[in-house]
Amino acid sequence: xxxxxxxxPISYPxxxxxVLSRALHWLMHLIDLVVVPIxxxxxxxxxxxxxVLPNLLIFGIFILLPMLLNFYxxxxxxxxLQPQDRPFVGTANxxxxxxxxxxxxxxxxxxxIFWRAVWNTGTFVVFQVGGIVLVSLATAVALNQRxxxxxxxxSIFFYPVLLSPVVVALIWKWILQRDGLLNALxxxxxxxxxxxxxxxxxxRFWVIVVSIWAQMGFYTLILxxxxxxxxxxxxxxxxxxxxxxxxxxxxxxxPLLMPTLLVVLVLSLIRAVQVFDQAFALTGGGPGTAxxxxxxxxxxxxxxxxxxxxxxxxxxxxxxxxxxxxxTLTQLRLGRRTEENV
Amino acid sequence: MRVVFDFLTRTxxxxxxTRSDVITYLYLSMGTIMMAGPLIWLVLSSFKPQQQxxxxxxxxxxxxxxxxxxxxxxxxxxLYDVTFEDGTTRRLAQVSRVGIExxxxxxxxxxxxxxxxxxxxxxxxxxxxxxxxxTRGVTKFDFWTYLKNSLVVTVVATILTLLVNSMAAFGLxxxxxxxxxxxxxxxxxxLMVPLSVILIPVFLVxxxxxxxxxxxxxxxxxxxxxxxxxxxxxxMLTIPDELLxxxxxxxxxxxxxxxxxxxxxAGPALAVLAIFxxxxxxxxxxxxxxxLNRKELxxxxxxxxxxxxxxxxxxxxxxxxxxxxxxxxxxxxxxxQKYITTGIATxxxx
Numbered sequence: 001x002x003x004x005x006x007x008x009p010i011s012y013p014x015x016x017x018x019v020l021s022r023a024l025h026w027l028m029h030l031i032d033l034v035v036v037p038i039x040x041x042x043x044x045x046x047x048x049x050x051x052v053l054p055n056l057l058i059f060g061i062f063i064l065l066p067m068l069l070n071f072y073x074x075x076x077x078x079x080x081l082q083p084q085d086r087p088f089v090g091t092a093n094x095x096x097x098x099x100x101x102x103x104x105x106x107x108x109x110x111x112x113i114f115w116r117a118v119w120n121t122g123t124f125v126v127f128q129v130g131g132i133v134l135v136s137l138a139t140a141v142a143l144n145q146r147x148x149x150x151x152x153x154x155s156i157f158f159y160p161v162l163l164s165p166v167v168v169a170l171i172w173k174w175i176l177q178r179d180g181l182l183n184a185l186x187x188x189x190x191x192x193x194x195x196x197x198x199x200x201x202x203x204r205f206w207v208i209v210v211s212i213w214a215q216m217g218f219y220t221l222i223l224x225x226x227x228x229x230x231x232x233x234x235x236x237x238x239x240x241x242x243x244x245x246x247x248x249x250x251x252x253x254x255p256l257l258m259p260t261l262l263v264v265l266v267l268s269l270i271r272a273v274q275v276f277d278q279a280f281a282l283t284g285g286g287p288g289t290a291x292x293x294x295x296x297x298x299x300x301x302x303x304x305x306x307x308x309x310x311x312x313x314x315x316x317x318x319x320x321x322x323x324x325x326x327x328t329l330t331q332l333r334l335g336r337r338t339e340e341n342v
Numbered sequence: 343m344r345v346v347f348d349f350l351t352r353t354x355x356x357x358x359x360t361r362s363d364v365i366t367y368l369y370l371s372m373g374t375i376m377m378a379g380p381l382i383w384l385v386l387s388s389f390k391p392q393q394q395x396x397x398x399x400x401x402x403x404x405x406x407x408x409x410x411x412x413x414x415x416x417x418x419x420x421l422y423d424v425t426f427e428d429g430t431t432r433r434l435a436q437v438s439r440v441g442i443e444x445x446x447x448x449x450x451x452x453x454x455x456x457x458x459x460x461x462x463x464x465x466x467x468x469x470x471x472x473x474x475x476x477t478r479g480v481t482k483f484d485f486w487t488y489l490k491n492s493l494v495v496t497v498v499a500t501i502l503t504l505l506v507n508s509m510a511a512f513g514l515x516x517x518x519x520x521x522x523x524x525x526x527x528x529x530x531x532x533l534m535v536p537l538s539v540i541l542i543p544v545f546l547v548x549x550x551x552x553x554x555x556x557x558x559x560x561x562x563x564x565x566x567x568x569x570x571x572x573x574x575x576x577x578m579l580t581i582p583d584e585l586l587x588x589x590x591x592x593x594x595x596x597x598x599x600x601x602x603x604x605x606x607x608a609g610p611a612l613a614v615l616a617i618f619x620x621x622x623x624x625x626x627x628x629x630x631x632x633x634l635n636r637k638e639l640x641x642x643x644x645x646x647x648x649x650x651x652x653x654x655x656x657x658x659x660x661x662x663x664x665x666x667x668x669x670x671x672x673x674x675x676x677x678x679q680k681y682i683t684t685g686i687a688t689x690x691x692x
Binding site: 045 | 369
């Protein structure tokens with residue numbers, strides 16, 4: 001290794017722009033040549049539309065229009081996909097969904113799979129959201145302690161968030177299959193093997209566990225940020241007053257974290273209601289309809305079933321959208337209240 | 343003993359290792375096993391040859407059967423450790439197997455056939471990280487095609503998202519015009535309606551435009567993310583208007599102001615959005631699943647899903663391909679970890 005002469009003055013070389021940025025520069029100049037005449041025509045004020053328009057166009061065609069179309073589908077019938085071929089049927093689709101002798105017993109419903117999906121989603125939401133809030137809170141509190149290698153632990157807990165639903169499903173399928181790792185551990189412990197993904201209750205259980213595994217890092221991060229925003233003065237004061245850990249958590253951490261906790265609760269609720277892709281890749285909705293959720297019902301009814309009942313699927317979408325809207329409004333209200341308190 | 347304990351429980355500063363510290367570390371280590379275990383298991387398994395994958399109970403690490411070339415035999419023979427009745431162990435090569443009886447030879451004395459009960463022999467194995475699954479998987483799975491599609495979708499969609507969203511954010515944050523608030527309200531109100539709710543009409547619109555089985559159908563619709571517009575607008579609001587006005591006095595066109603003043607200043611927000619857009623598009627499953635049904639257009643995620651359906655029992659290749667699909671995300675995470683975690687903590691988006 002050669003030694004570096006210290007006395008030599010450090011020279012900062014002027015960075016030459018590389019090919020890419022030079023090309024970009026010229027491209028922008030070219031656009032400018034086109035845009036300047038437009039600006040001269042419409043004036044500075046109205047140039048705003050020029051900037052907003054591309055986004056608005058894509059947004060209008062691929063998000064707003066489909067949303068309006070969805071209502072149209074929900075109130076029209078037949079198996080045709082073209083809007084002009086669909087006769088108006090009023091609320092027949094919604095009525096078909098809600099024709100039921102006993103809502104607690106899906107077999108008595110006209111669209112029994114829809115109600116199975118509704119109840120499956122309900123149980124999923126309760127246990128998944130409950131689980132994820134508890135686990136993320138515990139993890140965030142643990143990460144907020146005076147520990148070594150915090151960054152390492154945080155990355156480990158967060159990493160699965162970045163995995164795609166298909167990858168997550170495959171990783172766990174490999175572990176849960178009949179001669180997978182988990183059954184091997186059971187055999188070592190002297191227990192019988194369990195066909196996890198062939199048993200309805202076990203499938204439901206694992207769909208919940210896997211989705212908690214995949215998403216908890218995200219909520220942990222938000223909660224950790226919330227914890228770190230709590231001023232340390234409070235803890236010092238509590239220490240001087242002789243409060244133990246439990247009391248400190250109960251009377252300082254928990255109430256001050258409440259706003260963040262509510263945000264996490266609502267965000268995870270909104271997400272849980274839409275459960276689909278990961279569960280679909282893990283179990284395919286089975287065994288039977290044990291892990292068929294509402295979004296999968298929409299997908300199946302509209303795309304894969306031979307009769308392609310788009311009206312029914314759209315009606316189910318409207319119901320789901322109403323639920324989501326309600327949840328989001330709750331979130332906005334909670335968010336406003338939090339802001340007022342701060 | 344006391345010294346060892348003190349050393350192990352030594353902490354920085356004046357605090358001693360307390361019971362709650364022990365619980366914390368215990369929890370975090372168990373959590374680490376729970377979170378990282380499945381991934382490590384995936385990676386380890388992906389190196390195992392098929393006959394090892396179907397073995398139950400599975401071994402932790404990937405092994406390979408040792409073979410030896412014995413004179414008089416054309417092919418390399420599998421080696422086994424054989425335990426005889428008298429307790430001695432010898433390493434023998436298996437010539438053939440009939441029922442529960444194996445005919446074996448000692449590599450040093452190839453002419454003498456030894457008959458052994460198969461329960462007496464254990465395969466001789468050595469640790470081996472084989473890339474066989476990867477090389478076979480890449481050809482069977484059309485990995486390069488899917489990778490190309492995924493890359494095209496991710497890169498083009500991210501550039502388009504950044505451009506279109508930043509333009510809209512600029513227009514919505516730096517100008518006063520009629521309809522601005524209406525646009526804002528519409529955009530923000532759709533923040534909450536996910537794609538999964540409007541699957542059928544989106545499909546209809548895409549097929550009307552003629553973009554089914556076209557990568558454009560995956561790229562363009564997702565480019566106008568309300569989240570991106572919202573994030574960038576919030577950031578651009580903090581850029582002082584005086585800066586823009588002085589540029590106008592100097593004769594800069596509106597496009598130049600956008601390009602040379604606002605965009606560079608919005609760099610941090612653009613970086614966050616870029617990272618998220620890459621993650622979203624790379625991991626996107628539902629949208630490409632609906633739009634694409636020709637195999638040569640599949641992205642990695644859709645391809646992987648259909649591959650696992652097609653080769654349900656061929657876990658060797660499926661596992662290897664899963665690892666390859668995860669690799670780019672891991673690299674991005676390793677380098678941009680700080681931006682990603684702070685981005686989420688501050689914006690709460692995913």
